[in-house]
Amino acid sequence: MIRAVIVDVDDTLCLTEAASFDLENEVLARMGRPPMSRAVHLATWGEILLDAMPHRSPGLDLDRFAALFPAAHQAYLAAGRLDVIPPENLRALDALVAAGRTVLLLTSRAEAEVEHLLVPDHALAGRVTGAYHQGNTSFRKPDPRAFDELLAETGFRPGDCVYVGDSPGDAVAAAGAGIRFIACLQSGVRRLEDFDARHVTAVIETFAELATAVDALDND
DSSP states (O other), rough: OOOEEEEEEEEEEEEEHHHHHHHHHHHHTTTTOOOOOOOHHHHHSSSSHHHHHHHSTTOOOOOHHHHHHHHHHHHHHHHTSSSOOHHHHHHHHHHHHHHHHHEEEEEEGGGGGGGGGGGGGGGTTOOOOOEETTOOSSOOSSSSSGGHOOOOOOOOGGGGGEEEEEEEHHHHHHHHHTTTEEEEEETSSOOGGGGGGGGOEEEEEGGGGHHHHHHHHHHH
């Protein structure tokens, strides 16, 4: 039985690339810098934010960007422009929990970018058991050791788990850790052809299909 379903956040649990593009360009504008192109953002999407920004805006004062970003990020959250989880995605999580599966988050986000998802009154409370991010992991995807702390702390074996994500790096990390991988193509940022087929166990067009896909893997 698949005991744990590990979920990526960006463009998997919620669609965030377009909103993040606007947010980061807003911070660049506050710094008096020209906007990045959407093509550059898409090409570096999935990278850790502060690692990606020098490529997105060459010559950027990274310390100043890092100082300005949190307030802009909070404003986007407060306005409902970022990290909106659709009701159908919450229902998919409910189906997983009802089937006796543990739901965990694994993301390359910084702790400050994920902590709002973990407050007691958030919609994920009661659905998600724990979250792993830059604040409590030592390695980042696509390094398979990104799963080390999760596996050590929960006691799950790789074979007990499946990871759902939207990027080839997600697939590489899961495969390297011996964890099955479900590719979620809902964002449209990546196509199935972008993934190495050896690393993909199943494919879903929308996150809402996740519980059904996990059930199918259990019945194989």
